[in-house]
Amino acid sequence: MPESNAIIESDLLEKLERLTIHWQKSLPGLVGGHNLSRIRGSGQEFLDHRHFHHGDDLRDVNWRAFLRLDKLFLKMFQLEPRVPVRILVDTSRSMLTGGEDGTSLNKFDYARQLAAALCYVGLIRLDTMTIQPFSGKMGQSLRAGGGRQRIQPVLRFLEGLKCGGQTNFMEVTREFMSTYEQRGVVIVISDFLDDADCERPIQYLADFGHEVFLAHVWSEEDRVPPWDGDLDLEDAETGTHLQLPFGPDARAAYTEAFDKFAASIKNIALRNGGRYVAISTATPIEDAVFGPFVRMGVLQ
């Protein structure tokens, strides 16, 4: 049993042991995984028959059918590949906002807890997990696999992450696709606040063949700012200032704009066969994992 850690509690880790990261796409990989694939290979589960062709492996011939029908049929089996799961953790400065009232975590701490929980679930099922921090570029990553005992290096790695920089999804996506050529599951934990467009990079990831899970982390004041009156706002990433008056009507318009933005992220995920989970930092991490993540089928 892993020790209790500042990032994640041991009680939660115990509960996470019954979960599995589930993906829908048939992804290539070495045998030994837990998700069935429509890709033919040397698996255990029967898939179909086909006519024998010259060069096929005689061990796969269905000899019973040959004796009865006097024709050679070849048995095909489903592959259970070991698919790499990559968790992209947003470490841009915007992730530090929120949680100033002390009642909840800021988005960065929340994302680290979420990443730890998902990584532990993957390690339990012997998936190969990669934690990839990013902001304007990809940072130093950590690859882990081989069971629950490998969670401690992951937690230490997550604890050591620092926030900084400006989000650039397009640059990060390019770098990601050139670094990781094998298709797999990509879990993006971010607030998706990129002044440039973040929809196209997500689209690229999906088009490349990855199965994309988007975990949209937001703080309460990201969606419903509690302030009134004349405000002097500073963009956490760019340092740009904006002075404006703010009231109930403006708050409603703000929330509407935020909801539109979240809906657009959700649409891009769903349109490409991915999944989208929106979590407020006010939601306890256990409720988030066993709530939206299970409901959306990311975890089973």
Next chain:
Amino acid sequence: MNFLNLSLGELFALAGIVSAGIVALYLLDRSKRRHMVGTLRFWVASQSPTEFKRSRKVQQPWSLLLQILSTLLLLLAIAGPRLGSSNGARNHVLILDTSAWMGARARQGILLDQAKAQALSFLAGLPADDRVMLVRADALATPVTPFSPSREAVIAAIQQSQPSASSLNLQQALDFAEHSQKLQTERVGDIVFAGAGRVSRDDAEGIAPPANLRLLLIPSAGENVGLRRFGARRAAHEPDSLDAFVALRNDGARPRDVILELSMQKKVLASKNLTLAPGSESESNFLFKREGDGPLIARVRSANGRSDAFPQDDSAVLDLPPDTRVTLTVYTNEPEPLRPLLTGNPRVTVSFVPPAKYDAQAKADVILFDRFAPPSAPANVNVIWMDPPNGSPFTVKAEQANAKLQNWHSDNPLAQGLFTRDVELPTAKVFTLAQGDQAVADIAQGPVVVARAGAVKMAALGFNPVKSNMRFELATPLLMANILRWMEPEAFREADVQASTVGTMSVALEKGTDPNAVHVVDGNNRPLPFTLDGNTLHFFSGAPGAVHLQSGTRESVYSLTVPDVAEATWKPAASVRRGVPGLGSGGTSSPALWPWLAALGGLGFLIEWFLYGRNSVMRVIPRSSARAAFKLPWRKAS
């Protein structure tokens, strides 16, 4: 209502200022606040022209209104309003006259006893919940008790009051009473003055009685003649005599025949019969022979033998400084030429002794050796060497015939006031200056008059002034006087002694007095603070006693023991209320409203905080509803 005893207009003005402050704070509170946000894109999208227009107005008028209303309620609570009639607990200030004149004899006891009785009558007539502050008034207004409903403390303080030595400063006491009442929130009661109202003539004209003044006046006692000032100094030309000065004043309404006597050691030294007109002041000077040391007493008594109303000012005592003189022993074979030079100073006792009868143990303050050097020098005695032969402690460098005196070192105290030049000396010895020697006078070849300071002071003259043309010059006796003054400054210090009244003293100093050389000490030799305004020195002594003022060669002793009796009686306007009011005339108290107003004000602030505070329900949308609103469109989309 008694909001710090402000008028209604002042109260409204204060409320207006506080309200303006609240509005300013409100606008400041609602002004630009800096926040760091993840992105600005949604903020830009939230803005519309109508929203911008609204921002320049007060956004939460009800919040502002609640704040102002709550503040006004709290102000009203501080004002202390009451239900019903305006009768309620009041704050009275009882001013008890404890000036010197209150020690004057009355038919029974002294005037202060009558004032105490009046004050106690006033206290007895007050409602039980009225509060009283007792102030003792003489030259200073001194509060004895705070505003208190406890009669026991006030009565005890009244009964412990005693006449002081100073006169009454009534205006100061009235101002203090008014100010004290204004600082209280309760209703203003009376300012009651119990006393004779004897004030200085200048003050009597300018006293402005407050509207709530009540007088418990004590009729002034009858006839009195007293000492007002008394001083003495050593007569300038007769060291055995004193020059005394006495001022008397008749405070009564009839002419008085009095006898003024000066005595020392129970012996009358001088006396004078005087007739003083009513209200007049008489000044008398006496020149009399001083007989020994001791206090000098001035006493005035009635010619017909009857004592007057205020015997405390019938006598005054001066502690005269001891009569010090310098004994000068002159060892010379020719005393006659020196006699007129040295015996002219009455403070110097001179004895001429031939050198053959020299006694090293003989007692003297100063010894003068005229052309004589003793085999053994005297110990602990100041010495003047005149034309010293070999054997003196001064080294003679040369002897010059027909020398001309050229220069006096005016920075040296021995040469002060000496300007004689070009006097031809038949012969003069020029000295070599040793360490610590100071040249006083020079000829062309060097110093001929030298001073040597130290535990024992010495001076050497390289010539015999009475055997040269110097004997015709004024510089010769001045030089000897300077030498003796330098050697024995205490004996030559001008001393004058004055008896005066307690309080502030102003003394005119000599022109050019060094401020650093001025010292003022009391009878216990403790320094007293003083100020110097040009050549006038001011100091204050609140208690009877002696004060010594030293300035250079002058010492003045002020014996502040004469009671300060004011010369006039205040005559207030007829409209000022007089006498003890009836029993319980203050009425009964009515219920106070301030707790309710304070509670309402606090409740207003609480409601404002709950509705419009930073974490209030009106400013932040509940989290649960926000989450529900957030989830709804996504479910539809999925």
